[in-house]
Amino acid sequence: MIKLGKFNTMRVVRLVDFGAYLGDPDDEKSAEILLPARYMPEDLRPGDTIDVFVYRDNENRPIATTDEPYATVGEFAYMQVNQVNDIGAFLDWGLVKELLVPFSEQKAKMRPGGIYLVYVYLDDATQRIVASAKIEKFLGNVFPEYKIGQRVRALVYQHTDIGYKAIVDNLHQGLLYENELFRPVELEETVEAYVKRVRPDGKIDLTLSSSTRDRVDEISDRIIEYLRKPDASAVSDHLSPEEIRKLFGCSKKDFKKAVGMLYRSHAVSIGSEDKLIRLSGDAL
Numbered sequence: 001m002i003k004l005g006k007f008n009t010m011r012v013v014r015l016v017d018f019g020a021y022l023g024d025p026d027d028e029k030s031a032e033i034l035l036p037a038r039y040m041p042e043d044l045r046p047g048d049t050i051d052v053f054v055y056r057d058n059e060n061r062p063i064a065t066t067d068e069p070y071a072t073v074g075e076f077a078y079m080q081v082n083q084v085n086d087i088g089a090f091l092d093w094g095l096v097k098e099l100l101v102p103f104s105e106q107k108a109k110m111r112p113g114g115i116y117l118v119y120v121y122l123d124d125a126t127q128r129i130v131a132s133a134k135i136e137k138f139l140g141n142v143f144p145e146y147k148i149g150q151r152v153r154a155l156v157y158q159h160t161d162i163g164y165k166a167i168v169d170n171l172h173q174g175l176l177y178e179n180e181l182f183r184p185v186e187l188e189e190t191v192e193a194y195v196k197r198v199r200p201d202g203k204i205d206l207t208l209s210s211s212t213r214d215r216v217d218e219i220s221d222r223i224i225e226y227l228r229k230p231d232a233s234a235v236s237d238h239l240s241p242e243e244i245r246k247l248f249g250c251s252k253k254d255f256k257k258a259v260g261m262l263y264r265s266h267a268v269s270i271g272s273e274d275k276l277i278r279l280s281g282d283a284l
Helices: 212-227 241-248 252-264
Strands: 007-016 019-023 033-036 049-056 062-065 076-084 088-092 099-102 115-122 129-132 151-159 163-168 172-177 190-198 204-207 268-270 277-279
Touching: 033 049, 076 151, 099 115, 151 172, 151 204, 163 190, 163 204, 172 190, 212 241, 212 252, 212 268, 212 277, 241 252, 252 268
Parallel strands: 033 062, 099 129, 172 204
Antiparallel strands: 007 019, 007 049, 019 033, 049 062, 076 088, 076 115, 088 099, 115 129, 151 163, 151 190, 163 172, 190 204, 268 277
């Protein structure tokens, strides 16, 4: 069955001057869909299979392309508004045809040139692919079934007092805690993250490290690298959480774990009086 708004593997039924007609390789009686000539590989022949994205053209006919949209049906993405008319806003989504966000699906009135986070979906009434900026109603509709430590993809979309909200695998709401980040993250960035906890409300606590040990190892490396700098300022256990975050991009709790591990491995020494952390002979 051919899925609108998705990539499909299709079979070349016949070639014409203006393109190739494609069919469902599992259903010989399926309706044929045009792949315009500008998207055809030069060596395409009848009977070949090809991966194409299927959507509807301006006359509401299914059509195929080898171009890749910024998001397919069921996905979130940031897109720029090309134009606004009395129907809604039209987004650049990587295809010749623009993607409509009806006024009813806009949080606030969209402006030409503005970049917005939207969800791409298939409208049941019109069978057209459209987008919505009301992203919350498409999140958290199924309870996440993840194991602790499972790897996920997270789209960062909002900064809060405690961290960054993220969309997990295009389905769930997640949170990266700022005091646990070992590197900066940016809004609109898609990151590889790991499940730290699934809360009873279905929201997910995330981390950028696959385990606490991995995170501590990374912080330890940064501490050693910093202490090797000729102009490094003094480092001690008395640094404030803000100073630690600025220098090493981590929480004070993780900093102390990393220093303890380095001390036990004789990579650093800690002054008995000044409590300064210095490289030992093993790490110089």
